Amino acid sequence: MSKYLIIAFVVAFILFWIWALLDLASSTFKKLNWKLAWLLIILFLPLLGSILYLLLKRDFKAEKGRNFNPGFISRNLSDNHENPNLS
Numbered sequence: 001m002s003k004y005l006i007i008a009f010v011v012a013f014i015l016f017w018i019w020a021l022l023d024l025a026s027s028t029f030k031k032l033n034w035k036l037a038w039l040l041i042i043l044f045l046p047l048l049g050s051i052l053y054l055l056l057k058r059d060f061k062a063e064k065g066r067n068f069n070p071g072f073i074s075r076n077l078s079d080n081h082e083n084p085n086l087s
Contacts, residue, residue, distance in 0.1 A: 013047060020050035028062045 020042055029035045038060070041049040 017042070017046050017050050020053050023057070024053065027057065029060055030062045034060045 021039075024035065024038055024042065027035070029038075038049075038053050038057075042053055043049070
């Protein structure tokens with residue numbers, strides 16, 4: 001029974017570690033050095049580094065701005081399609 005519990009903890013730890021690494025790879029940081037520092041922390045201190053990264057990542061990640069393109073409105077409205085019912 002305890003053998004299966006240990007295996008479950010090891011699998012959960014590996015999945016948690018991979019999740020932290022994938023999140024790190026897909027994140028953008030305010031400074032590139034922070035991404036490298038977090039990578040080294042997660043690699044050399046897997047459990048503690050993963051936990052710290054997932055708890056503190058908001059302080060180091062760059063905020064994503066809105067992707068607002070006002071040109072799409074004017075482009076769609078400027079297409080003057082004649083409507084025979086309005087003439």
